[in-house]
Amino acid sequence: MSRKAGRGLLLLAALIVSACSRAEAPIPTPVFGASGAAAAPTAAFTQQSGDVTASGEIVPDQEATLAFPGAGRVKMAAVAVGDEVEAGALLIALDDAAAQAGVAAAAAQLFQAQAQLAALAAGPREQEIAAAQAQVDTARAQLAQVSEPSRAEEVAAAQAELTAARAASGQLYDGPRTEEEIAAKAALSNARAALQQAQTAYNQIRWRNDAGALPQSRQLQEATNNMEAAQARYDALFAGPDADAATAAQARVRQAEAALERLLTPGSDAQIAAAEAQVRAAQAQLDLLTAGVRDEAVAAAAAAVSTAEAQLQSAQAELANTQLTAPFSGTVTERTINQGEMSQPGVPVLTLADLSQMKVITTDLSERDVARVAIGQEASVYVEALNANLPGRVARIAPQADIIGGDVVYTVDVTLDEQPPALRWGMSADVSVRTE
Numbered sequence: 001m002s003r004k005a006g007r008g009l010l011l012l013a014a015l016i017v018s019a020c021s022r023a024e025a026p027i028p029t030p031v032f033g034a035s036g037a038a039a040a041p042t043a044a045f046t047q048q049s050g051d052v053t054a055s056g057e058i059v060p061d062q063e064a065t066l067a068f069p070g071a072g073r074v075k076m077a078a079v080a081v082g083d084e085v086e087a088g089a090l091l092i093a094l095d096d097a098a099a100q101a102g103v104a105a106a107a108a109q110l111f112q113a114q115a116q117l118a119a120l121a122a123g124p125r126e127q128e129i130a131a132a133q134a135q136v137d138t139a140r141a142q143l144a145q146v147s148e149p150s151r152a153e154e155v156a157a158a159q160a161e162l163t164a165a166r167a168a169s170g171q172l173y174d175g176p177r178t179e180e181e182i183a184a185k186a187a188l189s190n191a192r193a194a195l196q197q198a199q200t201a202y203n204q205i206r207w208r209n210d211a212g213a214l215p216q217s218r219q220l221q222e223a224t225n226n227m228e229a230a231q232a233r234y235d236a237l238f239a240g241p242d243a244d245a246a247t248a249a250q251a252r253v254r255q256a257e258a259a260l261e262r263l264l265t266p267g268s269d270a271q272i273a274a275a276e277a278q279v280r281a282a283q284a285q286l287d288l289l290t291a292g293v294r295d296e297a298v299a300a301a302a303a304a305v306s307t308a309e310a311q312l313q314s315a316q317a318e319l320a321n322t323q324l325t326a327p328f329s330g331t332v333t334e335r336t337i338n339q340g341e342m343s344q345p346g347v348p349v350l351t352l353a354d355l356s357q358m359k360v361i362t363t364d365l366s367e368r369d370v371a372r373v374a375i376g377q378e379a380s381v382y383v384e385a386l387n388a389n390l391p392g393r394v395a396r397i398a399p400q401a402d403i404i405g406g407d408v409v410y411t412v413d414v415t416l417d418e419q420p421p422a423l424r425w426g427m428s429a430d431v432s433v434r435t436e
Contacts, residue, residue, distance in 0.1 A: 051432045052372055054365035056414070058383065058427040062328055063353040068094065068343045069321050077339050079350075085326045091350055092324040092335075094343060099319040106315040110308035117301040124289040132286040139282040143275035145262060155264065162256035169249040184234040191223070191230035198223035330354040333425070353425065360392065360414040360429050367408040372435045373397060379414045382430040383423065391417045394433060 072094030079091050198220040334351035343349055360381050365373070373394060381390045396413035403409075414431055 050436045051434055052365070052369040053430065053432045054362040054369070054412070056360040056362045056381070056429040056431045058358050058423060058425060058429060059361055060330075060353040060355055060425055061357040061359045061415070062330065063333075063351065064327055065348045066091070066324055066327075066350045066352060067346050067348045068092075068324060070318075070345050072322060072343055074337055074339050074341050074343060077335065077337070079332045079335070081332050081335055083332045085330065085332065085352070087326055087329045089326045090323060091326055091332070091352075092337065094322040096319055096322040099315070099322050102315040103312070103319050106308070106312040110305070110312050113301070113304040113308040117298070117305050120298050120301050129286070129289050132282070132289050135282040136279065136286050139275070139278040143272070143279050146268075146271045146275050155260070158256065158260040162253070162260050165249070165252040165256045169246075169253050184230075188227075188230040188234045191227040195220075195223040195227045324350065326352055328352070328354060330356075355425065358416060358419055358423055358425070359395070360416065360431055362412045362414075362431055363409070364404065364407070365410050365412050365431075367401060367410065370397065370410040370412070373412055373433050378434045380432045380434070381414060381416065382432075383420075383427055384429070385424075385427045386420055386422055388420060390420070393417070 074092060075095045076090075076093045078093065079085060079089075085091065202217060202220045330352045331354075332350060333353050333355075335349065337343060337349040375394050375397060377394045379392045379394055381392050382388070383390060392414045394412060395415045398411040401408045401410050412431075412433070414433075
């Protein structure tokens with residue numbers, strides 16, 4: 001049975017009890033001492049002439065039924081029923097991995113937006129302006145090449161480069177010159193003769209090799225190496241051009257031909273128009289850098305920063321919502337969820353109450369009597385379970401009525417001047433408010 005349903009039954013029972021109590025004063029319940037003998041009873045609840053009476057219930061002055069705003073699996077239940085906690089203490093925590101990731105992503109987005117705004121506020125760097133100026137200069141040079149007549153010295157230089165490139169390429173395929181061939185043959189013949197002499201000398205003393213005739217064998221090895229080197233140089237003269245060298249020579253010829261053709265052939269209208277467009281584009285980019293940032297761009301970047309900040313705050317709130325903390329100091333009176341279970345949005349999981357300060361709320365104060373009740377009036381509260389009359393004062397009058405069993409009743413809060421240690425939440429009471 002829910003607490004509200006139970007309270008409704010208590011209110012209905014209180015109406016019946018109240019009707020009986022108004023006709024006849026309650027009989028005091030005996031209070032037994034430590035020895036077992038009946039102790040002297042306290043004064044029973046009595047109604048004074050002109051007083052307003054009603055049934056009531058002992059409740060904490062401050063209580064809260066707590067729930068998570070979103071769904072999630074319980075990672076930790078930090079408290080149990082009966083635990084006393086301080087304000088702000090962790091009560092229950094949900095798994096927060098997804099929320100942590102959301103905060104990290106939002107923080108990165110904010111950093112990016114702030115960096116963009118800072119870059120706009122700082123303006124272009126000198127290197128960026130220099131690069132843009134170089135683009136303008138290059139575009140203008142290309143326009144001059146296609147639109148202006150070439151100078152004679154430029155044409156002469158291009159023709160000389162083409163002649164040199166073709167000569168270098170031709171040498172790769174013409175073979176060695178006569179003097180190079182003669183020199184190579186002479187070097188090869190000398191190397192062969194030196195090798196023969198070294199071989200003859202070595203053959204004369206070869207029988208003494210075991211006795212240490214190494215200088216003569218070293219001379220033979222050197223002569224052999226010189227012979228092989230001379231032969232390689234001779235063969236290279238007739239081996240044809242190297243592939244890489246031939247490719248580089250041909251590329252040089254093509255570049256020289258293209259450069260000379262550009263100088264000798266004027267640009268077409270389309271080429272001139274394209275070159276002019278390149279100049280305008282490069283100049284526009286340079287002007288954009290040197291003109292400064294528009295206010296609209298700065299405002300848009302600032303708005304992006306504000307949006308990113310709001311998203312980060314929202315992500316941080318989602319992370320905070322994975323933890324249930326105590327809104328005030330009190331005692332855990334109910335916990336309806338355990339570790340590993342799923343919480344549902346808005347479904348209560350824990351009740352916290354400040355049991356150090358109790359009060360009484362009336363359950364059947366009639367609309368005929370509420371008009372005579374005012375805040376600050378003295379009241380007497382009889383707690384049957386304790387057989388005690390407790391002094392108090394009216395602290396609050398409900399602005400709206402409740403309907404119980406067809407009767408219109410109002411809830412009145414009465415604070416107690418003293419609170420016995422045995423006073424418990426839910427105990428029934430009879431309230432008498434002195435209206436004279």
